[in-house]
Amino acid sequence: MPEKEEESIPSELTAKKPYHHGDLRQALIKATLELVDSTGPRGFSLAQVCRQAGVSTAAPYRHFEDKESLLAAVSESSFALFRQALLQARDAGAGSPIQTLRALAGAYLDFACNNQSRFRVMFSSGLPKSRFPDLYKSARSALDIVLETVSECQTLLPPESKRLDAYTLAVSLWSQCHGLASLLIDGYLKEISVEERIPELLDLLVDRYVGCEE
């Protein structure tokens, strides 16, 4: 028969929790991301989120219209962070166009790998565009960074890189980043130990955008 703890009440129980949370909105987003990590973007329940955040099941309705709105807020904030990361990579380097593209591709991959839950919500949540038009806008404003940067870089590159229009090039770079990120996150590249070859892959995919220069 196990002894009962009688000596002292743990501090997290004595410390009376305040009636108001402080920043429940952010806490709910954080809890959602943690659950998405194990259940996928559609497998979590609002009740779980509330338990995780230590709050009653009615509390979220002060901040979000319903469950889907919470997920949309998670997605929108993720696209905003993503956009920031891409912008930072584009502006930080200030080196050659090739270096800028390389930095952009690296940032894309880094964001995906370090924010897997966010990446999943962004690209696999299946939220209806019709209900959340702003969400789609914030997605586009992040992805446009890729398109714009490739266009800008292309104007700075030697003429032989210009036989293709910038959009085609941009989509090519973008989809390669996106595919690599998705396959990494889903674990399909684990067995063939591709992770240490990522720098090489990034160089490969960027170098080829300027024709033949090595």
Add this chain to the structure above:
Amino acid sequence: MPEKEEESIPSELTAKKPYHHGDLRQALIKATLELVDSTGPRGFSLAQVCRQAGVSTAAPYRHFEDKESLLAAVSESSFALFRQALLQARDAGAGSPIQTLRALAGAYLDFACNNQSRFRVMFSSGLPKSRFPDLYKSARSALDIVLETVSECQTLLPPESKRLDAYTLAVSLWSQCHGLASLLIDGYLKEISVEERIPELLDLLVDRYVGCEE
């Protein structure tokens, strides 16, 4: 007050449906795919599947252990079809290595676009590898086609294409196909009307695998 139809009983009601279904297993897989199309790989319910297949909610348990097993069967059959499509593309051409790679990339994209539900289940269902080890094997046996074909093609190509090992090249080709397919399916390429440029994109991504030749 609407009139009631009294003239004749529709044939689908008079035709007594047989007690045994015939091929319920396949019918359940088909119904699941149709629902996945609108709800995502985790949003459908077994009850909906049964309604769609015109069968009681207990019927699936003659064919699948539980709901997750049904989804795993959908995924496994999809990887098998995918593998078939890739093999066919690889073997049909019998042209130059470049043509073979081009055909493979085209088949990857075609499969994804013509079987969007299957593609979603394959890559976004989040089924636990631990419970369905065979599923992961069938995934690998499909994806290995890409790796093998790139290796084979590379041995037939001029030496300047060999400065990178085949795995790195294969992963690069693979991830580009995968990213392009994912972005197309998720609708992120619709506004910039990239769809008519797909052949060009495919040429672009394949041509670059052999160094500089144009």
Add this chain to the structure above:
DNA sequence: TGTACATCAGTGAACGCGCGTTCACTGATGTAC
């Protein structure tokens, strides 16, 4: 500075619902004799 009051973020109990799964059963099919 002190008090009254509006505001609003939280509670917790309750709801109706659809879900996944089980059960004893039924009816069609195939096979042994």
Add this chain to the structure above:
DNA sequence: TGTACATCAGTGAACGCGCGTTCACTGATGTAC
């Protein structure tokens, strides 16, 4: 060929459960006077 019976794919009613959402409420905060 005809009959008895084992097999098994289906039924339909029932279950317990967790879910999303609502409601009247409570208690903390900020502001007007």
